[in-house]
Amino acid sequence: MIIHFRVIGLLLILLAGSHVVFPWFFSWKEELKRLSLINRQIMTIHTFFIALVVLLLGILCLSSGEELVHTVLGRRLCLGMGVFWVLRLIIQFFGYSPALWKGKRFETIMHVLFAILFSYMSIVFFVAGG
Structure with missing residues (x-):
């Protein structure tokens, strides 16, 4: 972790x-x-x-990775960061118009990369916070 x-x-x-x-x-x-x-x-x-x-x-x-994983406060911080990044992931799809990236190579690549990044962080923080 x-x-x-x-x-x-x-x-x-x-x-x-x-x-x-x-x-x-x-x-x-x-x-x-x-x-x-x-x-x-x-x-x-x-x-x-x-x-x-x-x-x-x-x-x-x-x-402070060790503290984030092995202390009560760290796990609570991870849970909060998990909530933050999953909300950011949701905004990636519902807050921004698809017109900003659909049919545009660079913008589509960035959209997908950020969705992967926000998903990854959400998962890691939720697992560590759980």
């Missing part, structure tokens, strides 16, 4: 780091101009904090 926490830790750190390219990749400079100042700032600030939480979860998985 610890190896899964190490893999997830590395994947979460990579996922957090990928947020750095969001403004460029999604053309936020132009896209966000259309929003009010408050909505523009909410988008950028929330993205930063989501990336920070994902980074910290990755570090937690890398540094």
Whole structure:
């Protein structure tokens, strides 16, 4: 089980780091101009904090796998993370329009990869939390 926490830790750190390219990749400079100042700032600030939480979860998985598996608090944290990632998996299919990825090679590949990633993390955290 610890190896899964190490893999997830590395994947979460990579996922957090990928947020750095969001403004460029999604053309936020132009896209966000259309929003009010408050909505523009909410988008950028929330993205930063989501990336920070994902980074910290990755570090937690890398540094504290044993504690996550072998303590009551660790198992409760795993259960909570399992709920978080299974909800994220559901949003992957029902929160985003298929029009964003269907018929687009790169977007479809990313959609499938993220679905696999969120499924994997959900399973590992639920198993460790159970």
